[in-house]
Amino acid sequence: MRDSANTPVPRRGLVALAGAAVLAEALPPRPALAQGGPLRVGLMLPFSGTFAALGENIAAAFEMHLAERGGRMGGRPVQIIRLDDESNPANAVQNVNRLVSRDRAEALVGTVHSGVVMALVQAARERGVPLIIPNAGNVAATRELCSPTVFRTSFSNWQPAYGMGLALGKQGAKRAAWVTWDYAAGNEAGEGFRQGLAAGGGEVVRELKLPFPETNFQPLLAQIPGLSLDAVGSFFAGGGAVQFVREYAAAGLKERVPLCGSGFLTEGTLQAQGAAAEGIRTALHYGDGLDNPKNTAFRRAFRERANRDADVYAVQGYDAAQLLGIGLDAVRGDISAEKELTRAMRGARVDSPRGAFTLSPSHNPVQNIYLREARSGENRVVGVAAEALADPGTGCRMS
Amino acid sequence: MDVSGLLAQVLNGLQYGLLLFLISSGLTLVFGVMGVINLAHGSLFMIGAYAAFAITRLTGALWLALPAAVAGGLLFGALLERVLFRRFYRREHLDQVLLTFALILLFEEARSALLGNDFHSVPAPAVLDFSVPVTAAFSYSAYRLAVLAVCLLVAVLMFLGIERTRLGSAVRAAAEKPEMVELLGLDARRIHMVVFAVGTALAMLAGALAAPLQSVYPNMGDGFLIVSFVVVVVGGVGSVAGAFWGALLIGLVDTLGKAYVPGAAGLAVYVLMAAVLLWRPGGLFARGA
Numbered sequence: 242m243r244d245s246a247n248t249p250v251p252r253r254g255l256v257a258l259a260g261a262a263v264l265a266e267a268l269p270p271r272p273a274l275a276q277g278g279p280l281r282v283g284l285m286l287p288f289s290g291t292f293a294a295l296g297e298n299i300a301a302a303f304e305m306h307l308a309e310r311g312g313r314m315g316g317r318p319v320q321i322i323r324l325d326d327e328s329n330p331a332n333a334v335q336n337v338n339r340l341v342s343r344d345r346a347e348a349l350v351g352t353v354h355s356g357v358v359m360a361l362v363q364a365a366r367e368r369g370v371p372l373i374i375p376n377a378g379n380v381a382a383t384r385e386l387c388s389p390t391v392f393r394t395s396f397s398n399w400q401p402a403y404g405m406g407l408a409l410g411k412q413g414a415k416r417a418a419w420v421t422w423d424y425a426a427g428n429e430a431g432e433g434f435r436q437g438l439a440a441g442g443g444e445v446v447r448e449l450k451l452p453f454p455e456t457n458f459q460p461l462l463a464q465i466p467g468l469s470l471d472a473v474g475s476f477f478a479g480g481g482a483v484q485f486v487r488e489y490a491a492a493g494l495k496e497r498v499p500l501c502g503s504g505f506l507t508e509g510t511l512q513a514q515g516a517a518a519e520g521i522r523t524a525l526h527y528g529d530g531l532d533n534p535k536n537t538a539f540r541r542a543f544r545e546r547a548n549r550d551a552d553v554y555a556v557q558g559y560d561a562a563q564l565l566g567i568g569l570d571a572v573r574g575d576i577s578a579e580k581e582l583t584r585a586m587r588g589a590r591v592d593s594p595r596g597a598f599t600l601s602p603s604h605n606p607v608q609n610i611y612l613r614e615a616r617s618g619e620n621r622v623v624g625v626a627a628e629a630l631a632d633p634g635t636g637c638r639m640s
Numbered sequence: 641m642d643v644s645g646l647l648a649q650v651l652n653g654l655q656y657g658l659l660l661f662l663i664s665s666g667l668t669l670v671f672g673v674m675g676v677i678n679l680a681h682g683s684l685f686m687i688g689a690y691a692a693f694a695i696t697r698l699t700g701a702l703w704l705a706l707p708a709a710v711a712g713g714l715l716f717g718a719l720l721e722r723v724l725f726r727r728f729y730r731r732e733h734l735d736q737v738l739l740t741f742a743l744i745l746l747f748e749e750a751r752s753a754l755l756g757n758d759f760h761s762v763p764a765p766a767v768l769d770f771s772v773p774v775t776a777a778f779s780y781s782a783y784r785l786a787v788l789a790v791c792l793l794v795a796v797l798m799f800l801g802i803e804r805t806r807l808g809s810a811v812r813a814a815a816e817k818p819e820m821v822e823l824l825g826l827d828a829r830r831i832h833m834v835v836f837a838v839g840t841a842l843a844m845l846a847g848a849l850a851a852p853l854q855s856v857y858p859n860m861g862d863g864f865l866i867v868s869f870v871v872v873v874v875g876g877v878g879s880v881a882g883a884f885w886g887a888l889l890i891g892l893v894d895t896l897g898k899a900y901v902p903g904a905a906g907l908a909v910y911v912l913m914a915a916v917l918l919w920r921p922g923g924l925f926a927r928g929a
Contacts (some may be wrong), residue, residue, distance in 0.1 A: 291757055291758050449902075454759065454857055455863065456853075456854050456855045457656065457853075459652040460649060460652050460895045461898070461899075463645055463649050463778055464645060464899055466642075466644070466776075466777030467642035480758070480760060480761050480855045481759065483761045484854075487761070488781070492771070492778055492780070492781075493777075493778060493779030497777065513761060
């Protein structure tokens with residue numbers, strides 16, 4: 242490593258490596274594969290279009306962790322193959338085939354868009370290629386469609402919204418409405434919010450939805466004053482989130498009925514939302530000002546390497562690399578040992594900048610959901626909304 | 641019933657309806673006068689919105705986007721008519737549909753190449769960046785009220801232009817009985833070019849006005865195009881008055897539907913269209929039959 246700033250990270254890596262080595266001792270011996278050519282890992286991510294910045298951060302952090310390991314996992318050099326999926330579901334199957342058949346990728350990492358990720362999940366299920374999802378939050382990937390070879394280092398759409406609902410209920414909110422786009426991510430988050438709020442002693446009394454990605458929020462907003470609510474929860478992202486937060490404030494509702502939501506409502510959008518976002522509370526598995534040594538080291542290293550600040554997407558990409566590294570160390574680079582590989586990954590404790598996490602039986606992170614408050618351009622962590630929260634994994638049957 | 645909520649919703653419906661009027665008045669005239677089904681009309685709306693986004697980003701002034709959308713729309717519409725549409729008046733509807741569908745693809749690709757595929761929000765002008773309380777519990781952004789006023793102003797100008805000028809009466813004649821124009825010795829080519837240019841300018845103006853309300857995003861005109869066709873059918877093909885009242889009706893039905901019958905909101909507008917077609921097959925303001 243170049244300088245002292247980076248030393249904490251590899252040292253932790255060594256600890257993990259040692260742990261994995263102990264685990265590997267218990268397994269039957271296998272030939273060393275260190276000389277058997279590089280291991281090809283396909284990074285299928287959006288490098289153009291709306292989600293390009295997310296894809297770039299995931300990839301940069303993945304590569305950063307690989308560099309921290311000296312470019313090797315399980316003793317084998319790792320070759321990364323980048324493929325731009327353009328967040329286009331229409332080309333998803335074709336893109337996955339290119340990676341697996343033409344480029345002979347032996348492990349897959351991807352992607353951001355929840356429509357595109359289904360093609361990756363399908364490939365992982367049918368061809369047994371290990372897959373790590375570094376963002377897309379479709380609950381199905383770790384519920385009905387769960388598979389021994391499918392892992393996720395990000396979140397399920399259900400998780401942040403459940404945390405928000407729970408925190409809101411515990412603060413004494415009895416009646417809340419849920420506002421979202423009427424599509425999978427919004428409805429899955431809505432289910433989480435409803436259950437979380439119920440667990441905290443409140444109730445979702447109305448769901449207000451509009452088709453994705455329409456932004457004619459006025460007919461929905463005008464209903465809010467008549468519902469005598471304690472709070473409004475919502476799921477929007479990107480430009481829609483900017484617009485919604487601004488219109489919510491412009492309608493004079495912000496002071497009367499507090500707005501809160503799944504963390505994406507204010508993630509990467511605060512600058513555009515300006516004063517309209519000030520004070521809005523959201524819940525997510527990461528946030529600004531998270532004070533732990535791993536996070537500090539990670540943010541400094543990322544800043545140095547990529548020349549921009551790390552965000553939640555970078556964390557998810559970094560952890561995808563950590564998880565794959567743990568698995569490959571356990572099988573000493575022999576990725577064909579699928580059972581041992583996935584067992585090691587399943588049992589991993591990932592030392593994430595968000596705080597260490599383990600995986601649930603359906604391979605989704607069991608993680609803290611932090612409560613954040615938007616303050617002068619940052620989503621400051623102000624508490625823990627739900628501790629060590631696991632997605633219920635309903636309907637998952639590992640074959 | 642929540643009366644103040646209803647008031648806010650009626651205002652929302654009127655504002656949406658007036659925006660729809662700007663789009664559908666051009667559509668109905670182009671269809672009525674030239675017999676062309678212009679599927680690319682929604683893309684013109686998209687172009688106006690992205691132009692407003694680009695102009696606001698470059699100059700910081702949305703105000704400039706409005707005259708730019710009108711002037712640019714007039715020129716662009718005249719050019720499109722002169723170079724492309726003129727050659728398609730006597731062709732079959734299928735050819736026209738293929739032409740205008742190709743234009744949608746061209747316009748969207750050009751937008752993608754020039755400005756990318758991102759979703760952008762456009763700030764309302766700073767002067768209008770405040771809220772006006774319309775009920776005790778609900779405020780309305782001043783910009784929305786300004787859009788309402790601009791749309792009404794345009795509607796008034798349209799009526800005066802159509803009802804009180806020679807060119808306007810020629811356009812009415814062309815919309816009601818296209819064959820009469822040539823019998824009367826009017827210059828059909830000039831009428832066509834003016835109608836197409838005005839229709840394009842109105843769609844682009846609507847886009848520029850809507851940019852701060854809707855955000856701008858790829859294919860944003862598609863939804864408006866479909867609803868605008870509903871307005872044209874309900875109001876009666878070729879009738880500007882029909883487009884006006886039809887747009888207000890559709891705007892109110894859609895908004896109140898979304899607010900009070902959320903389960904059937906998507907359907908309300910089409911049920912209304914079916915009912916109008918059964919009752920008056922030519923539309924509410926059908927040309928004299």
